[in-house]
Amino acid sequence: MTVKLTSRMEGAACVVALEGEVNSTTSGGLQAQLLPFIGQEGRVLIDLSGVSYISSAGLRTLLIVHRRAQQVRARVTLVGLSEEVRFVMSATGFLDFFEVTDDLDDALERAGG
């Protein structure tokens, strides 16, 4: 099992799309790949619509990325959470920490505004 990361610029926002499972096997590498996007100009949108499952270790990776962003006053938004991912994040309290948007277009519009 792997997680695939692709990135693209949409106006001032950088969209980082993940695909696969985020678990203890993949989260370490993912963290190393995600951190360089933090601190760049503009906003980072992490698109999770291709992610079927995020484990405990995976949620922690996302929270670490979020904390790093806060330290450099950058903004990270999560987009496209599946019902199950959203449920797990809500039940464990992780959802409270993040800015979350359902729809990528909405998020881009807000980022543009």
Add this chain to the structure above:
Amino acid sequence: MTVEDLRERVDGYPTRRINGYRVRAGRPFPYGAHPVPGGITFSVYSDRATSMSLVLFERGAKRPVAELPFPPEFRVGSVYAMTVFGLDVENLEYGFRAEGPFDPAAGDRFDAAKVLSDPYARLVSGRDVWGAEPDWDDVYPYRARIPDDDFDWGDDTPPGIPTEDLVIYETHVRGFTRHPSSGVSAPGTYAGLREKIPYLRRLGVNCVELLPVFEFDELDNPRTDPRTGDRLYNYWGYNTVSFFAPKAGYAATGRFGMQADEFKSLVKELHRAGIEVVLDVVFNHTAEGNEQGPTISFRGLDNATYYMLTPRGEYYNFSGTGNTVNCNHPVVRDFVLSCLRYWVAEYHVDGFRFDLAAILDRAPDGTPLPNPPLLEQLAHDPVLRHTKLIAEAWDAAGLYQVGHFPNYGRWSEWNGKFRDAVRRFVKGDAGLVGELATRMAGSPDLYQGRTSSASVNFVTAHDGFTLNDLVSYNDKHNEANGEGGADGADDNHSWNCGEEGPSADPHVRALRMRQMKNMLLILLTSQGVPMLLAGDEVGRTQLGNNNTYCQDNELSWFDWGLAEGPTANTELLEFTRALIAFRRAHPVLRSAGHPTGSDRVGSGLPDISWHGVRAGAPDWSSHCRVLALMRCGRHAKDGTEPDENVYLAVNAHWEAHDLELPRLPAGEVWHLFADTSQAAAHPLGAEPALEHPGRYHLGPHSAVILVGRSAGPR
């Protein structure tokens, strides 16, 4: 160098390989399994084992992926400790295999055929989804795992509510929201309970006491309901499998192993709402049962250390469940203390209620100790310094210590005598006026020299009738429990008000409503710490079953149709809310010191005065069923907080009485807050003045609260 790039450690490297795994000697402390740079250190104690192996599984696999014997030089004293490198923590389950003698007479019951769970396991899988059928042939049914322990608490701080200011609400994690009517997104879970915090806030309670949440096996009950053939459960959970692990089946995310995060999130949100969390903990016995019980952990690691044994090596059974934890053995004391510290430090819980706590002061041979080291240690422990400690001060072998549980000025007790006195008085038993007065004053007869917070007052608890059933049934109806109706207590002091079970008779129904209100009124105006059973505020019924330990169904679940919507029991719910609000608004009911009957602040009034039908003339005689008392507001919180004067009267007689009211200081008049014969209480601060200033007509089986204040608007 900054703290952010910590220096690499020289012990971050393996020294040898065992069965293909890179390892080195570990540190013996802390016990259990803990991440260290590059690996995990596993540490386990066994005094009598001749050898020990670490057994590793991939998550859910039937067979171990590896077994790593601890080399003799990895042992310090009786502790085996090893660091294993390169493990995938999230995908790992571990246990131990201990070899040693099987010699029950000498106390040893080693069984190298068993994979043993770590007593210090902080996460356990095997019963991840409540009630899900397990693989009964699993070689390792309760599997130790390693949790992530970096939960983000933000700036969570315990509410730190003084014990005497608590209003405790006893509930069951699953039962609170499992009913289809709960409307939460994850019924029957920690997350579900979190969604109901607004209800708790509106009710006004400031502490929830949760029935056991340490990992247990809900499927360890072999019985079925004889009428339906349905499986019966161990629903309450007083049969601990693993003391450091939160019950996975109570977590919506248990199947992902995230129960620790989910439970912490619940505690954090309760704290944010100003609500403390007390855990009901069961240290008197374990799920291993007697000689015929399963070998899960303790029995196979060091039977003679963890259990009280007779001289012939049989299990003492002071708990009524087959075995008794050897709480005052130094190793076990350490275990209990570590466990409680862990729940306070790691989960931020605010207190504990100890099931059958009298066992905690028995010596290894079962003798009650005058100065039990475990209890003393808990009372003075630095981490537990501000933690509420509540004892169920009896056990199943006749040790009854209500009023004299070794307390070191720290322990509170479930006051079973309060429960019995209130029940008996309200149902109309004669000869109880004096005892009720003592109970309402904080039971100074039992707790002399201690504060009133020593007494946790209650009328109902999970064990026994609900409040509704207490006024609806003369006898228990436990047939559904599969023991021919023999289980459960017989001394319920209940009265059905004229008809057994549900009634359509308006007179019976009205009387039951009044009786419930009467008991709630006494509970919530008495000195001491009131505890409510969840659902009593809406008249929840168990259809007369007073021992629903095995009923995972509508009999036990909170029916939210009673709390909201067209079928709601609004009258009782609003009345309960009003009483809680009244208690919280009137510190005179919550002083730490017991009242003395004298004027200690120069108010001209004694802190408490007793009355009957005539003011100043209480009738303590055996035929009397009326008690009235007045609390002087100037004595609130032992004279440190302002309050009004409060008058309470309870009439358990079947006839009405005209009560002469005690005189108030000049300029003050009596105002009516609540009369249990009326549907609703009056809004706090807007209580109407009495028509007749010196008299009150109190109906049959009724109680009243009056407030004395200046005649004008407040």
